Every structure is written in C-alpha cells, then in structure tokens.
Amino acid sequence: MTGKLVIENFKHKPMRSLLSILLIGVPVTLILCLVGLSYGMIEDTQTRQRSIGADILVRPKNSSYLTLNGAPIPQELVGLLARQPGIKMATGVVNIAAEGITLGAAGINFAEFNAMSGGFKFIEGGPFQRPDDVIIDDFYANQKKKKVGDTIKIHNVDWHVSGIIHSGMLAHIVMPIQTLQDKTEAVNKVSQIYLKVQPGVRVDDEIQALKKLPGFEDYPIFSMEEFAALLNIGNIPGLQPFIMVIMGIGVVIGFAVVCLSMYMAVLQRTREIGILKSLGGSKGFILQVILSEALLLGIGGSILGILMSYGAYWMIKTLVPASLPMVIVYRWWPIASGITLAGALLGSLYPGLTAAAHDPIEALAYE
Amino acid sequence: MNSDDIIQVRNLRKIYRVGKVEVPALRGVDLTVRRGEFLSIIGPSGSGKSTLFHIIGALTPPTSGEVRVADQDLSKMSDADRTRMRKRTVGFVFQKFNLLPNLTARDNIAIARFIAGLDPKPEPEFEEILKVLNIGHRLDHKPSELSGGEQQRVAIARAIVNHPAILLADEPTGNLDTENSAAVLQVLRDLNRRLGQTVLMITHNPEAAAYGDSIVHMRDGRIIDRI
Numbered sequence: 378m379t380g381k382l383v384i385e386n387f388k389h390k391p392m393r394s395l396l397s398i399l400l401i402g403v404p405v406t407l408i409l410c411l412v413g414l415s416y417g418m419i420e421d422t423q424t425r426q427r428s429i430g431a432d433i434l435v436r437p438k439n440s441s442y443l444t445l446n447g448a449p450i451p452q453e454l455v456g457l458l459a460r461q462p463g464i465k466m467a468t469g470v471v472n473i474a475a476e477g478i479t480l481g482a483a484g485i486n487f488a489e490f491n492a493m494s495g496g497f498k499f500i501e502g503g504p505f506q507r508p509d510d511v512i513i514d515d516f517y518a519n520q521k522k523k524k525v526g527d528t529i530k531i532h533n534v535d536w537h538v539s540g541i542i543h544s545g546m547l548a549h550i551v552m553p554i555q556t557l558q559d560k561t562e563a564v565n566k567v568s569q570i571y572l573k574v575q576p577g578v579r580v581d582d583e584i585q586a587l588k589k590l591p592g593f594e595d596y597p598i599f600s601m602e603e604f605a606a607l608l609n610i611g612n613i614p615g616l617q618p619f620i621m622v623i624m625g626i627g628v629v630i631g632f633a634v635v636c637l638s639m640y641m642a643v644l645q646r647t648r649e650i651g652i653l654k655s656l657g658g659s660k661g662f663i664l665q666v667i668l669s670e671a672l673l674l675g676i677g678g679s680i681l682g683i684l685m686s687y688g689a690y691w692m693i694k695t696l697v698p699a700s701l702p703m704v705i706v707y708r709w710w711p712i713a714s715g716i717t718l719a720g721a722l723l724g725s726l727y728p729g730l731t732a733a734a735h736d737p738i739e740a741l742a743y744e
Numbered sequence: 745m746n747s748d749d750i751i752q753v754r755n756l757r758k759i760y761r762v763g764k765v766e767v768p769a770l771r772g773v774d775l776t777v778r779r780g781e782f783l784s785i786i787g788p789s790g791s792g793k794s795t796l797f798h799i800i801g802a803l804t805p806p807t808s809g810e811v812r813v814a815d816q817d818l819s820k821m822s823d824a825d826r827t828r829m830r831k832r833t834v835g836f837v838f839q840k841f842n843l844l845p846n847l848t849a850r851d852n853i854a855i856a857r858f859i860a861g862l863d864p865k866p867e868p869e870f871e872e873i874l875k876v877l878n879i880g881h882r883l884d885h886k887p888s889e890l891s892g893g894e895q896q897r898v899a900i901a902r903a904i905v906n907h908p909a910i911l912l913a914d915e916p917t918g919n920l921d922t923e924n925s926a927a928v929l930q931v932l933r934d935l936n937r938r939l940g941q942t943v944l945m946i947t948h949n950p951e952a953a954a955y956g957d958s959i960v961h962m963r964d965g966r967i968i969d970r971i
Contacts, residue, residue, distance in 0.1 A: 378851075378854060378855055378858035378864050379858075381847070381851060382844070382846070382847065382851075382855065385846035385847055385851075386846055388846070389845070389846045648842070649844055649845070649846075651842075652842045652843075652844055653844075653855075653859070654827070654830075655801075655803065655830060655836050655842070656830065656831070656836075656855065656856050656859045656860075656902075657827055657828065657829075657830035657831030657832070657859050657860060658827075658859050659824070659827050659828075660827075662859065736804075737803050738798055738803050738804055741838065741842065
C-alpha cells in the first residue's frame with residue numbers, strides 16, 4: 378500500500394518527478410564518464426604498449442612511468458643495447474604530446490619498429506615516403522576527417538599523411554624519428570627504448586643484466602608486463618582524489634535535488650499528511666512514505682544516469698575517438714548509484730522529518 | 745459514570761496560546777455519550793465544538809480535565825498513544841471530505857485499513873455497507889472524478905471500515921447541496937440505527953442536528969443545553 382501511495386504521488390506531478398530524476402542522474406553520469414575515461418586511457422595505453430611486441434622498456438633517468446618529458450636518452454644507447462648478447466633487437470622512440478595530454482604522437486625508425494611489432498596494418502596508403510610523411514590511425518583520421526594525401530598540422534608543422542592504420546599500436550600519430558628529432562630539437566635523442574630478448578632468454582634475468590651495464594644503473598628498466606601493470610587508477614597521482622571529489626559532488630547534488638524536490642512535495646501535500654495522521658499514520662509511516670519516494674527518485678536517477686553515460690560514450694566515440702578513449706566500467710554502476718542514493722536519502726530526511734512532525738489539526742486546515 | 749457511556753468528559757478545559765496570549769477554547773465541559781447514540785453538537789463559530797471534536801478524536805491533548813473514549817483515558821496519553829488510538833477507535837468525516845487525491849476511492853478506504861495494521865482489502869460484509877452508501881460502482885475513481893456527495897460517502901466508508909468505537913463527523917454536509925446533504929445525513933442515521941454505530945456530529949445547521957438522537961448546544965466554550 379505504501380508503494381502504491383508513493384507511485385501515485387510520483388505520477389501526480391510527473392514533470393517534477395522526471396526533472397528530479399534527470400538532475401539526480403547527472404552526477405551518476407559524471408562519475409561513470411570520469412571513471413570510464415580514466416580506465417579507457419589506461420587500457421588504451423596498455424594495449425598500445427603491448428602491441429609493440431617488445432619485452433623490455435628502458436625509460437629516461439628520473440622519469441615517472443606515466444609521463445615522458447622530451448627525449449633525453451642518447452640515441453647511441455639503442456645500438457649499445459641492441460648489441461647485448463641477450464637482446465634480439467632494439468628500437469628507440471620519440472614521444473610528443475600532439476594535442477593536450479591524451480593524444481600522443483611517436484617518432485619511429487620504421488624498419489626497426491616493423492621488425493619488432495610485426496608491422497602496421499594499413500587501411501589506406503602505406504609507409505613513409507618523404508621526411509615529412511606521417512601515418513595516422515583510423516580514430517584520428519575519423520576525428521579529423523583526414524585521408525591519405527591530406528596535410529595535418531602538429532606543433533605548427535605541416536605533415537603529409539602517407540597512410541592510415543588500424544588503431545591500437547603505439548600512438549595515434551606516427552612519424553619518422555629523424556624528422557621529429559629535428560623538429561623538436563632532440564637530435565640523436567630518444568624518449569624511450571624498446572627491447573626484444575633472444576628466444577630462450579628470461580626477461581627478468583636480462584633486465585638484471587642490463588641494470589649492471591656501466592651507465593645504466595639509474596635508468597628505469599621494466600618488463601613490458603610490469604610496466605603495463607603499473608598503469609592503473611591507483612597509481613595515477615591525483616586521480617583517486619579527483620574521483621572522490623566528483624563522487625562528493627554527486628552526493629551533494631543528489632542531496633540538494635531531493636531535499637528541494639521533497640520539501641516542495643511535503644509543502645504541497647501538507648493536507649494529505651494531515652489526512653494520513655488523522656487515520657493513525659505514525660511519524661515512522663509518514664517518514665517511510667517520504668523516504669520511499671526519495672528512493673524511487675534515486676533509483677530512477679541512477680538508471681537514467683547509466684543510460685546517459687552510454688550517450689556520452691557514444692558521443693565521445695563518434696566525435697573524439699582518438700583524443701578521449703572511454704570504456705563502460707560496469708563494476709562502477711553500483712558504486713555511482715549507491716553514492717547518489719545515499720545523497721537522495723539524506724536529502725529526503727529533513728523534509729521527511731518535517732512532514733512527520735506536522736500537527737494533524739494544522740495540516741488538515743492547510744489550504 | 746455508566747458503563748454504557750462510550751465517551752465521558754469531565755471538566756474539560758483547553759487553552760490555546762497565540763503568541764503571549766492565552767485563548768480559552770473550552771471552559772469546563774462535561775459530556776457523556778452512550779454507546780450507539782447519535783449525538784449532534786450545535787453552536788456558533790468559536791463556541792468550542794471543533795476543539796471538543798479534536799480532543800475526543802485524539803487529534804490534540806486537553807489542557808486539563810478528564811476525557812475517556814472507549815475506556816481509554818485521553819488526558820494521560822502521549823502523542824504516539826493518540827496516534828495509535830486514531831487507527832481503530834475513532835473514524836473521522838470532515839467537511840472537506842479529506843480524501844487522498846492521488847488514490848482511488850477503493851485505495852482511500854484500503855489505506856485506512858493498512859495504517860491500522862489490517863489487510864487492506866475490507867471484509868466481505870463491508871460490501872453491504874458500500875451498498876448502503878451507494879458507492880460500490882464508483883470505487884475505482886479518484887476523488888476528482890466523484891461528486892461532493894460521493895466523496896463524502898467514500899469518506900464515511902473510510903471512517904467506518906475499521907469498525908471504530910465512535911464516528912466523528914465535523915460539518916459533514918457543509919460542502920454539499922441540499923439533496924446530497926440529506927443523503928449523507930440519512931446514511932449516518934442508517935449506520936447508527938442498523939449497525940449501532942456511535943456518531944458524534946458537529947454542525948451549525950439545526951436541520952442537520954435534528955438527525956441526532958440528542959442535541960448539545962455549545963457557546964463560549966461551554967455546553968449550555970442538551971435536548
């Protein structure tokens with residue numbers, strides 16, 4: 378019977394109910410999008426790193442595993458490492474941020490990289506023919522509406538598109554390493570070095586051997602699996618506090634929307650509350666009706682928020698697939714919903730207690 | 745005191761506080777109502793009849809005096825006790841019907857049973873009462889789809905569905921035309937005569953008051969006459 382009363386109240390003011398649900402759904406969407414983008418970027422980076430086909434990664438001294446600052450590693454170290462007995466091949470890569478922090482470009486030695494990775498899968502066009510040639514992936518091509526033969530501008534330099542590849546390998550944009558070194562004033566320098574070990578050589582043993590080489594003591598050297606594992610939400614500085622802030626905003630919005638909506642509802646239903654009290658409805662019963670209605674709004678908002686996160690996912694995939702890799706993280710649905718429901722229930726407490734405390738005679742006289 | 749008395753009121757006083765001013769609404773009321781009696785209370789505005797109605801209906805506590813309804817002493821009850829008493833001991837009929845606008849007539853009746861802790865579906869015998877009230881065919885309509893007379897008859901059905909010891913009616917014909925007023929008063933009298941339902945009705949209409957077995961006149965917070 379309480380459920381029927383709650384649903385009938387809900388239907389009585391459909392626009393207010395739907396607006397409340399929409400507003401409650403916004404923080405759910407915000408949380409799911411933020412988490413989806415975080416996981417998307419990490420998974421995208423992991424996929425790209427694994428696709429290179431390397432076993433070991435040598436990073437610059439004092440670098441974080443998340444960010445690269447220029448190309449500080451002397452390129453001659455690539456040759457030195459390639460000559461080590463346990464190493465089958467080595468290639469150096471220059472990394473730059475093409476647009477913002479999420480869209481990267483990489484300079485490669487095409488022959489070396491092809492040998493290590495097994496080669497790019499071209500959808501259109503082919504390898505570099507000229508020093509200013511660039512290879513882009515289909516995500517970037519779709520986002521920028523570019524095709525083979527077109528020109529793209531990166532850091533105020535025009536590049537000629539020689540080929541379009543399937544996304545998922547190294548970077549969205551790949552250019553000749555020498556040209557990129559010249560343009561970025563990093564002549565004979567690389568950002569990181571990828572190594573493939575000889576068949577039968579254990580990667581961990583080889584890493585220990587490399588660390589003992591003179592001059593390599595201070596270089597962070599990771600196995601690719603170890604490096605991929607380091608890329609997770611918990612290891613990204615500031616990301617967890619940021620997610621916590623967004624979750625806090627979710628609670629506040631849920632609280633405020635439901636508090637306002639239910640307070641208005643309680644005011645409008647003063648006489649009805651008086652009727653329920655005249656029938657013997659206890660304070661607990663009145664509170665239960667109000668909390669149930671808030672719970673219904675919260676559940677509706679959570680479902681709508683999840684649906685809207687799919688809308689955001691579709692828009693990102695359609696409009697900026699290269700810049701913002703997003704995934705749907707199902708395990709965050711109950712977390713985002715729970716946070717919003719908590720806000721909604723907290724927000725309904727004050728109006729609920731106000732309603733429960735109404736004097737029945739005054740409430741019945743309310744016009 | 746007679747054991748047949750379902751309502752016993754002795755030296756009842758109620759003082760309302762408006763700001764710093766004390767306003768006496770009841771100034772020492774004595775009243776007894778027998779089980780199965782239909783009593784009309786008549787008086788001008790401000791005579792205290794609504795306050796008496798609210799105290800007997802356990803909607804507000806008395807300031808002093810003794811009030812017993814169905815062997816329960818209201819003067820010593822807490823707010824929660826009075827709430828419990830309203831579930832089954834008293835049934836209200838108001839001038840403005842006071843049906844829940846979002847529920848159908850059937851659900852308005854059912855919710856009174858639900859709040860009282862009973863099965864929301866009334867007993868089969870209640871069908872007879874619905875026939876007396878002539879609302880059986882209108883139960884699936886919401887109040888906005890019912891006439892004033894129909895709404896008041898639904899309100900009466902809701903008031904008696906839990907078999908209360910007393911039915912309290914506050915100006916039940918105040919919002920009705922002559923024809924519907926007569927029908928509602930006839931229903932109240934039928935319920936009183938056929939089921940032995942104790943009815944206490946407040947009105948300022950002498951014609952309506954005449955439906956009762958006896959009439960109490962109130963003025964300035966006191967009972968001045970009982971016919």
